[in-house]
Amino acid sequence: MIHDERSPAIEMRGIGKRFGATAANADVDFVARFGEVHALVGENGAGKSTLMSILAGLYRPDAGTLAIGGRPVRLRSPREAIGLGVGMVYQHFMLVEPFTVAENVLLGQERAGPWLETGAVERELRELGERYGLAVDPRAPVWTLSVGEQQRVEILRLLHRGAKILILDEPTAVLTPQEAAGLVRTLRGLAADGFCIVFISHKLDEVLAVADRVTVLRRGRVVGSVAAAESDRRSLARLMVGRELASLVERPAEEPHEAVATGEPVLELAGLRAEGDAGRPALAGIDLAVRAGETVGVAGVAGNGQRELAETITGLRRASGGRVRIGGADATNRSPGEIARAGVAHVPEDRLADGLIGGMDLAGNAILRRYRRPPLARGPFVVARAVAAFADRLLKEHGVAAPGRRTRLGTLSGGNQQKLLLGRELAGEPRLIVAVHPTRGVDVGATEAIHALLRAQRERGAATLLISEDLDELLALADRIAVLFEGRVMGIVPAAGADPERLGLLMAGVDGGGVAPVRRVAVAGG
Ligand SMILES: Nc1ncnc2c1ncn2[C@@H]1O[C@H](COP(=O)(O)OP(=O)(O)OP(=O)(O)O)[C@@H](O)[C@H]1O
Ligand SMILES: [Mg+2]
Incomplete structure (x- = not known):
């Protein structure tokens, strides 16, 4: 050299x-x-x-x-x-x-x-x-x-x-x-x-x-x-x-949480199919349900359909077959706006492409999802004071480090953009949360905060589909983990006591043999 x-x-x-x-x-x-x-x-x-x-x-x-x-x-x-x-x-x-x-x-x-x-x-x-x-x-x-x-x-x-x-x-x-x-x-x-x-x-x-x-x-x-x-x-x-x-x-301090009695299915996927960007099949018939109060993790090596799964549920990609039901109603191929109004929060993989607008200020980004509804809007008018208060509260509650609500979003550091996005999506008490890599690019302190937020949503009764490549994150937050391989669900395992090696095999497309889709048994207790 x-x-x-x-x-x-x-x-x-x-x-x-x-x-x-x-x-x-x-x-x-x-x-x-x-x-x-x-x-x-x-x-x-x-x-x-x-x-x-x-x-x-x-x-x-x-x-x-x-x-x-x-x-x-x-x-x-x-x-x-x-x-x-x-x-x-x-x-x-x-x-x-x-x-x-x-x-x-x-x-x-x-x-x-x-x-x-x-x-x-x-x-x-x-x-x-x-x-x-x-x-x-x-x-x-x-x-x-x-x-x-x-x-x-x-x-x-x-x-x-x-x-x-x-x-x-x-x-x-x-x-x-x-x-x-x-x-x-x-x-x-x-x-x-x-x-x-x-x-x-x-x-x-x-x-x-x-x-x-x-x-x-x-x-x-x-x-x-x-x-x-x-x-x-x-x-x-x-x-x-x-x-x-x-x-x-101490690690892992994020002990698997107690099972709460899970409720009605909020998200139901039946034979869901979709094509990838290159026109190849990305989802090859997905059957999966997420109940109220339940977090279902989706594990898999990137490129096995995770992104397409989130996009198809949230209206950003067309389903070419099968059905999506949200809260019991058909939601297949609805627009992203309709899906959002059905109570679905989306934390997308690429926040600047699908979630936030870099050239707009923080207040504008904070209200993107709800500016048509009271109290932020009265009739056709946006109420400036309500918007300011809402944005300020969001920034404060989620520890978004920024000079103020007038700051342009594009000037925020990556992790602070993510905090704002999460705060906005979870503010509406969604009944379904589709979160893709929610802590990517986020520092250790904020990761802790985001995990706490997602846990609180689960306890409140939200259904969560959590797509992540971080097995530790899935094991800490999920009740069940579904493993995707080449657009199919290879297996679904309870997160409590899940064997990382077995998950790794499923992720590699090796069927563990007789892995039944088991639902976690609710355990009462202190
Ligand atoms: N072009 C810019 N205009 C205005 N402020 C900026 C700009 N670039 C960075 N900042 C601000 O400077 C500070 C440092 O940002 P920087 O992106 O260097 O942080 P970072 O350590 O890389 O954070 P992260 O881990 O989130 O990526 C932040 O407060 C950010 O909002
Ligand atoms: Mg940075």
């Missing part, structure tokens, strides 16, 4: 960055070396993405200095940053779907056009892929790739451009546990070859497994930088939030 191992790759000193009244970064010192994986952690809104966007040339700091590979620099664009060997993988990928992997890698590079050099690039990509465990077919069009594969393309593209410092902003939030483990191996391999990796994540176990050092931000400031080997979940969480977190003290 070109660089001396252990020499400073990144030296940020006294970095300050304000957005209006918000100090996103204040007097931040951040130093990372070649040959190490350096994790950056902190609560939602702590300033992680801002700091790394400065390093990647996207934002200019208001104060402080920056050196890369020992040389002081002043970055004016991401292009300059990449020229100096700094590349960032954002959460929203920037790939061109109809183009192949190799064409995407060539795009924007100053070499000749793709038609001339794809052969050479394909070879280089295969080599890089083999070396770092980033296998992906260079000739595959990007739209045919899974999210995990697209992320590999993003990393390959930066490596191909000569990046020596790689920044990954919550890369595992969109990955299955298996893919996340693969990425961890890749990053360790890159560090061993002398790269400097900056890794942002809310999953502290993962941080401790991959990182050499961990720097903790709180409210825009560095509150500690520690060797991963000398740290643990608890001490990191305490640094992040400045207090002890109940759920981290």
